[in-house]
Amino acid sequence: MRPSVDTAERPLVLIWEVTQACELTCDHCRADAQPARHPEELSTAEGKELLDQAADFGERQLVVLSGGDPMKRPDLVELVDYGTDRGLTVSLTPSGTDELDADSIGGLADAGLKRMALSLDGATPERHDAFRGESGSFEATMRAARQAQEAGVPIQINTTVCADTVEDLPAIRDVVAELGAVLWSVFFLVPVGRGQVLDPVPPERAERVMEWLAEVADEAPFGLKTTEAPHYRRVRRQAAAESADAAGAGAPTDDENRRASVLAGDGFAFVSHTGEVYPSGFLPQSAGTAPEDHVAEVYRESELFTSLRDRDELGGKCGACPFREVCGGSRSRAYAHTGDPLASDPLCGYVPPDYDGPLPWDDATDAVRAEGRP
Numbered sequence: 067m068r069p070s071v072d073t074a075e076r077p078l079v080l081i082w083e084v085t086q087a088c089e090l091t092c093d094h095c096r097a098d099a100q101p102a103r104h105p106e107e108l109s110t111a112e113g114k115e116l117l118d119q120a121a122d123f124g125e126r127q128l129v130v131l132s133g134g135d136p137m138k139r140p141d142l143v144e145l146v147d148y149g150t151d152r153g154l155t156v157s158l159t160p161s162g163t164d165e166l167d168a169d170s171i172g173g174l175a176d177a178g179l180k181r182m183a184l185s186l187d188g189a190t191p192e193r194h195d196a197f198r199g200e201s202g203s204f205e206a207t208m209r210a211a212r213q214a215q216e217a218g219v220p221i222q223i224n225t226t227v228c229a230d231t232v233e234d235l236p237a238i239r240d241v242v243a244e245l246g247a248v249l250w251s252v253f254f255l256v257p258v259g260r261g262q263v264l265d266p267v268p269p270e271r272a273e274r275v276m277e278w279l280a281e282v283a284d285e286a287p288f289g290l291k292t293t294e295a296p297h298y299r300r301v302r303r304q305a306a307a308e309s310a311d312a313a314g315a316g317a318p319t320d321d322e323n324r325r326a327s328v329l330a331g332d333g334f335a336f337v338s339h340t341g342e343v344y345p346s347g348f349l350p351q352s353a354g355t356a357p358e359d360h361v362a363e364v365y366r367e368s369e370l371f372t373s374l375r376d377r378d379e380l381g382g383k384c385g386a387c388p389f390r391e392v393c394g395g396s397r398s399r400a401y402a403h404t405g406d407p408l409a410s411d412p413l414c415g416y417v418p419p420d421y422d423g424p425l426p427w428d429d430a431t432d433a434v435r436a437e438g439r440p
């Protein structure tokens with residue numbers, strides 16, 4: 067069954083990193099954010115051209131203005147306004163700083179902003195601020211969440227899963243519910259940028275977290291998706307198959323599954339602050355430079371993007387996996403660990419039944435291989 071959004075034609079999510087500048091020094095920062103704006107970041111005119119190209123993907127294309135901290139761009143409201151006029155669904159991922167106040171949020175809401183995604187990596191000021199490297203960030207984030215809702219802008223909460231945050235996830239889930247967020251986006255760490263100093267959770271812990279997330283998704287008042295963890299799709303399939311409805315009537319549809327976790331280059335694309343078009347911010351291999359290269363053409367036709375969408379190209383256990391069409395593994399993590407975006411995802415503990423090739427982690431045990439699950 068084809069999903070209602072053909073991800074060979076358009077991404078579900080197009081991220082534009084409008085700037086690398088940011089005041090925070092978060093431990094996990096993919097962007098290696100800096101205090102100052104890069105002299106070669108896309109200009110206002112180039113940014114508008116990029117938004118014109120994004121509109122060519124089709125009606126209501128989702129464009130997320132990201133950073134760094136997008137609030138560092140003085141033309142941010144102008145860009146939101148322009149994108150909205152072009153029929154785009156424009157969302158924003160600002161940093162939790164004092165620049166995010168009622169006035170600035172009100173201006174963005176008036177320009178047509180459809181959603182604001184805020185990062186929350188701890189359920190208390192102590193835990194969140196330690197992770198984000200800035201005291202007061204938790205309070206600024208809570209305040210911005212309330213102000214966004216008062217301005218009529220729905221909020222999304224983004225959380226990083228790593229060894230430092232995993233114990234706090236249930237408490238963070240409660241804060242997400244209390245805030246009235248519409249979506250919880252749970253990002254499984256990819257060791258890129260400053261994130262290389264953090265410890266990821268091991269595969270067996272990731273599996274338990276995904277099983278727990280599937281339960282949360284069934285009960286929570288908000289939507290839930292994972293980032294860089296498409297094996298969440300496999301976990302949900304397996305849970306549905308193991309449930310009383312063995313026929314799979316309760317299993318997520320292909321479209322729900324894709325929305326539950328989009329993949330680099332397959333439902334997801336990223337334009338860097340200097341216009342490089344990457345499959346993801348965590349897979350910094352350039353397939354073209356926007357706006358000189360049309361972003362839709364790069365997404366649809368470049369060799370890198372088309373190979374990432376072809377599950378027959380996958381190597382290792384991902385290539386032998388019966389779930390490769392619904393999952394496919396994190397191409398970004400494979401790239402970060404091996405330099406090959408088509409290699410196996412080392413965070414996934416599943417071993418395909420008849421697979422006896424190399425495993426992507428060092429300490430695999432016979433028990434893991436025999437059970438096929440951690």
Ligand code: SF4
Pocket residue numbers: 296297300383384385387388389390393394395396410411414415416417418
């Ligand atoms: S082995 Fe690869 S394709 Fe299969 S479930 Fe794990 S990450 Fe997904």
